[in-house]
Amino acid sequence: MRVDLHNHTPLCNHATGRPREYIIKAIEEGIDIYGFSDHAPMDFDKKYRMSFDAMKSYEDEILSLKNEFQDRVDIRLGYEVDYLKGHMFEKVLSAKVDYLIGSVHFLDNWGFDNPEYIKGYEGRDIDTIWQEYFNAVEQMAKMGRFNIVGHIDLMKVFNFLPKKDIRLIAKNAIKEIKKAGMSVEINAAGYRKPVKEQYPSKYILEVCYEANIPITFGSDAHSIEQVGLNYTRALEFAKSIGYSNCVSYINKEMQLHKI
Numbered sequence: 001m002r003v004d005l006h007n008h009t010p011l012c013n014h015a016t017g018r019p020r021e022y023i024i025k026a027i028e029e030g031i032d033i034y035g036f037s038d039h040a041p042m043d044f045d046k047k048y049r050m051s052f053d054a055m056k057s058y059e060d061e062i063l064s065l066k067n068e069f070q071d072r073v074d075i076r077l078g079y080e081v082d083y084l085k086g087h088m089f090e091k092v093l094s095a096k097v098d099y100l101i102g103s104v105h106f107l108d109n110w111g112f113d114n115p116e117y118i119k120g121y122e123g124r125d126i127d128t129i130w131q132e133y134f135n136a137v138e139q140m141a142k143m144g145r146f147n148i149v150g151h152i153d154l155m156k157v158f159n160f161l162p163k164k165d166i167r168l169i170a171k172n173a174i175k176e177i178k179k180a181g182m183s184v185e186i187n188a189a190g191y192r193k194p195v196k197e198q199y200p201s202k203y204i205l206e207v208c209y210e211a212n213i214p215i216t217f218g219s220d221a222h223s224i225e226q227v228g229l230n231y232t233r234a235l236e237f238a239k240s241i242g243y244s245n246c247v248s249y250i251n252k253e254m255q256l257h258k259i
């Protein structure tokens with residue numbers, strides 16, 4: 001079973017292609033369960049996400065496509081939500097969708113994965129910012145409102161890697177993810193980025209596996225050709241760690257699938 005729950009739409013202003021075209025590509029790629037999780041609105045970084053007013057039309061459009069394509073692929077509806085203190089909204093957190101991906105893209109308003117702000121790494125202690133990043137992931141899990149951890153080690157995107165053992169840095173976050181009953185996605189976007197590997201790294205996924213944390217998969221597609229790109233590679237990676245199942249969600253209830 002191929003599951004792909006992390007995909008965007010042009011509503012976020014930094015993706016191209018229509019949702020219908022993403023679905024057709026997903027069917028071509030042999031994906032069985034395909035989810036949209038566009039960037040949820042917030043009152044910060046507004047230009048890279050949909051507005052609060054657009055939520056209804058986003059949900060309506062995906063649900064109508066779900067109906068239309070029901071015989072060919074199982075469409076799911078979600079949001080990718082930023083964990084950013086003071087900028088999370090009940091309207092998003094309690095939206096009637098299948099799942100929420102919780103992602104950390106900002107540390108104190110610094111968009112560390114955006115090439116525009118790469119200078120933010122200069123002059124800072126790399127282990128300290130990695131620890132701050134994973135502290136944010138830990139806090140996100142503690143909120144208990146999210147189903148999936150998005151690209152759990154995103155901070156490696158430009159190859160600024162920690163000197164300290166990543167397993168120690170991520171330890172408390174992984175403990176809270178387990179406690180919250182969340183899954184971790186194998187996100188294939190990393191293969192397209194300077195780091196050239198999936199999120200998470202082998203070291204982090206091994207710890208997740210030992211802790212019995214379930215996984216899911218995401219293309220993190222921002223264009224049609226990114227749908228299903230490197231899926232087999234991500235799948236083989238998960239299997240090499242020991243995983244034989246992945247999960248998806250309906251109305252925030254977890255379902256298990258063989259991979």
Ligand SMILES: [Zn+2]
Nearest residue numbers: 008014039222
């Ligand atoms: Zn995006």
Ligand SMILES: [Zn+2]
Nearest residue numbers: 080103150151
């Ligand atoms: Zn993201």
